[in-house]
Amino acid sequence: MKIAIGVPNELDGKLYNGFITAFRDINMALADHQRIVFAPSGGDVDLEGGIRDPADPMNQYYNTESMAKDFAKKVGNANPDAILAFTMMGRFISRKHITYTSNVPYKKAAKLIEGEYPETAHFEKLARYYRFVAGKERENYEKAERIIVLSNKIRELIIEEHGISPDKITYIPRPIPRFNWVGSPKRDRGIRFIIMPAELRVMKGIRYAIETMKILKKTMPEAVLVICGRLNNYERDYIKSLLADAKGKANIILAGFLGKEPYHAYLKMADCAFMPFCFDECPIALSECIGHGLPVVTNEYAGYEKKIIDTFGYCARHKDTEDYAEGLTRMLSDSGFAGKKAEGAKSVAQKFNFDRYRREVKHVFEEFGEA
Structure with missing residues (x-):
């Protein structure tokens, strides 16, 4: 043909x-x-x-x-x-x-x-x-x-x-690409790393990520959000103002754009991923997180049915920062819950090969x- x-x-x-x-x-x-x-x-x-x-x-x-x-x-x-x-x-x-x-x-x-x-x-x-x-x-x-x-x-x-x-x-x-599977998140360090593996764009949910981290800092000050990706040019000033307003109120690190090896190292280091989409296009970043066996806190715009999202992560209500914070808290404080989701990510990666x-x-x- x-x-x-x-x-x-x-x-x-x-x-x-x-x-x-x-x-x-x-x-x-x-x-x-x-x-x-x-x-x-x-x-x-x-x-x-x-x-x-x-x-x-x-x-x-x-x-x-x-x-x-x-x-x-x-x-x-x-x-x-x-x-x-x-x-x-x-x-x-x-x-x-x-x-x-x-x-x-x-x-x-x-x-x-x-x-x-x-x-x-x-x-x-x-x-x-x-x-x-x-x-x-x-x-x-x-x-x-x-x-x-x-x-x-x-x-x-x-x-x-x-x-x-x-x-x-x-x-x-x-x-979903298969990488060296991470397995259950390690709990032998004080800091809890959350990774947001996406461009710093409004429609990737950056504002909701920042607001969620403000909530999380009150109850889990050891939690840090690491954002990997480029800052979209036409949204630069607006996003910079959001980040400036969050200074001292949320623990956020801008890692910038990373090559594949350091980026994958961040995925292996993270306890969970956070992707609070306003809307998206079933992103490659999400499939990479699943392929690394990394549990994800996201919403219905992640591209999968809710029952599948619930297998590898926590499906929060769209644009609901309190629910996002609840999902991250469970991932970071309940090793049994996080481990179950990490195992689920492995099974989803095997299914959607x-x-x-x-x-x-x-x-x-x-x-x-x-x-």
Whole structure:
């Protein structure tokens, strides 16, 4: 089978992010087939709508739309047996195709970001961008013959927000990499390390992480939150103000961006992970924590059903800092509870392995080819 794949991002092998990982995983899963990848070669695509400010979020949409139109033209000449379009890359394809996404629908995201940012001109542009794309994405889902999603929560939201038939959507969990399993957290030191393995971004829940650590310091002053990741440029001033306000009220260390080896060393050192998403895209950072056997305090936007989250961690109520603090307290003070969750992480990692992911991806494409 010859498969044409359209991606909206540059495939820079030096990058290590959710999109690159998702592309790598599905490309490996389809290794038995001929793949033709259509990706931007770099630089700006001609923009529509007169947008010229590089900081304007609308640039991202118009770039993607231009690339999607280009993909639709090129894929016709390639005459593939199947077409795989990442995210919004399938909007202009007239043939049957499969859409692959790890994004929360923008229609839901537009609601979730309300009240999360300061009322400034820049963040109002961001809100407008979410609302604009929300009006376009339904067409993308409706035109797809099949939709592959990495998150059960995303599957639910596509159905809820856009009325897409559940029969069109296949949930295939992201494969979890297996590392040297950490096992039950060690309790032979005074300091309790909590790791937040994500970019310092508002929608990663940084504000809720800071507020939770303020609560935790009152009852567990030995608890320290280590945040690993880059500070997103356009959110820098706002997040710096949140951190400045927390000075003396919460124990927080900014570790910055780390290479794989030191980052994995932090995962092995930590007692638990904390990921209080406002919304997310079933992040690679979460699967790495599970793959290390590290229990996680998170919420329903972690990408797994609650019963699975309860296996490897504590599923707190969304944006509820008191509940987050309760989950962290149990992880750090009850070795039996934390040990059970660490064992659960191991079982989840064994269940959602790459072989299972490959079988499920191949099954979708085989069914598509037979249709």
